[in-house]
Amino acid sequence: MNNKVLIADYFDCISLSVQQTLNKNNFFETNEAKCCDDAFLKIKKAIYDNKPYKLLISSLNFKDDYRNSKLNSGEELISAIKKIQPDIKIIVFSEEVKTYRIQSLFNNYNINAFVYKGRNSLIELEKAIQATFVEKIKPVSEFEALLYHKYSVNITxxxxxxxxxxxxxxxxxxxxxxxxxxxxxxxxxxxxxxxxxxxxxxxxxxxxxxxxxxxxxxxxx
Structure with a gap:
C-alpha cells in the first residue's frame, strides 16, 4: 500500500510535530519541504520514479526566503500539483480563518480535509489522516462545524x-x-x-x- 506523505510547511517545529503524529505506528513514509517549489519538485520526482506520494499535508502561508520562487502559497502549490497528479490526497493544515478562502480550496481543488492550527490541532489532524487513508468520510472538527453551519453563506x-x-x-x-x-x-x-x-x-x-x-x-x- 502506498503510504508516502509529503509535509509542506515553513516552520521546522510544525513539520516535526506532524511527522511525529504520522510515525506513531511506523506506517507512513514521510518527507518534508520548507517551500512550495521544493514540495512541487519532490512530488514531480516521485511521479517520475513511479513512487508517487499518496498524501500532501500543506500549510497555506509560506515565508519569503528571498529566492526567485515560482510558487509562493499553498493554493499555488496545490493547483500546480493537481495538474500533474490529480488523484493525490490533500490535507490543508493552516491557521487560516477566512471561510471564503477555505471554501475555495474544497470547491476548486477538491481537497480532502482542512485542519485548523490551534488547540487540539494534532488530534484533529490525526483523525483526518486516518480517515483519508481508509477512504472514509472524514470527521468534522469543531472548527469545520463552525465553518459549515454558523457561517453557511457561501461567498465567491x-x-x-x-x-x-x-x-x-x-x-x-x-x-x-x-x-x-x-x-x-x-x-x-x-x-x-x-x-x-x-x-x-x-x-x-x-x-x-x-x-x-x-x-x-x-x-x-
Missing part, C-alpha cells in the same frame, strides 16, 4: 473582491472601473449593485456598512 472570489472595495468606501462607478481594469466580470454598475443587494439579503444586513461589519465579524474579510 467575486463577492470577496466586491466586499473589499465596498469596505474601502468605493462608489459603484469606482468599483466598476476597478473591475473592468482587472477584467473581473460582471463589471457593469447595475450588476455590481445587484450583487451588493444580494449580499445584504444573504447576510440580513440593513445597509452596506452593516454588511461590512457582519462579514468582518465572521472572518470573511
Amino acid at each position: 472570489e467575486y463577492d470577496h473582491s466586491l466586499l473589499k472595495l465596498v469596505s474601502f468606501g468605493y462608489r459603484l462607478d469606482e468599483i466598476s472601473k476597478d473591475f473592468k481594469k482587472l477584467k473581473i466580470k460582471p463589471f457593469g454598475e447595475s450588476s455590481i449593485e445587484k450583487n451588493i443587494n444580494k449580499l445584504r439579503i444573504s447576510f440580513n444586513a440593513k445597509n452596506s456598512a452593516h454588511l461590512i461589519a457582519i462579514v468582518k465579524d465572521m472572518g470573511l474579510l
Whole structure:
C-alpha cells in the first residue's frame, strides 16, 4: 500500500510535530519541504520514479526566503500539483480563518480535509489522516462545524473582491472601473449593485456598512 506523505510547511517545529503524529505506528513514509517549489519538485520526482506520494499535508502561508520562487502559497502549490497528479490526497493544515478562502480550496481543488492550527490541532489532524487513508468520510472538527453551519453563506472570489472595495468606501462607478481594469466580470454598475443587494439579503444586513461589519465579524474579510 502506498503510504508516502509529503509535509509542506515553513516552520521546522510544525513539520516535526506532524511527522511525529504520522510515525506513531511506523506506517507512513514521510518527507518534508520548507517551500512550495521544493514540495512541487519532490512530488514531480516521485511521479517520475513511479513512487508517487499518496498524501500532501500543506500549510497555506509560506515565508519569503528571498529566492526567485515560482510558487509562493499553498493554493499555488496545490493547483500546480493537481495538474500533474490529480488523484493525490490533500490535507490543508493552516491557521487560516477566512471561510471564503477555505471554501475555495474544497470547491476548486477538491481537497480532502482542512485542519485548523490551534488547540487540539494534532488530534484533529490525526483523525483526518486516518480517515483519508481508509477512504472514509472524514470527521468534522469543531472548527469545520463552525465553518459549515454558523457561517453557511457561501461567498465567491467575486463577492470577496466586491466586499473589499465596498469596505474601502468605493462608489459603484469606482468599483466598476476597478473591475473592468482587472477584467473581473460582471463589471457593469447595475450588476455590481445587484450583487451588493444580494449580499445584504444573504447576510440580513440593513445597509452596506452593516454588511461590512457582519462579514468582518465572521472572518470573511
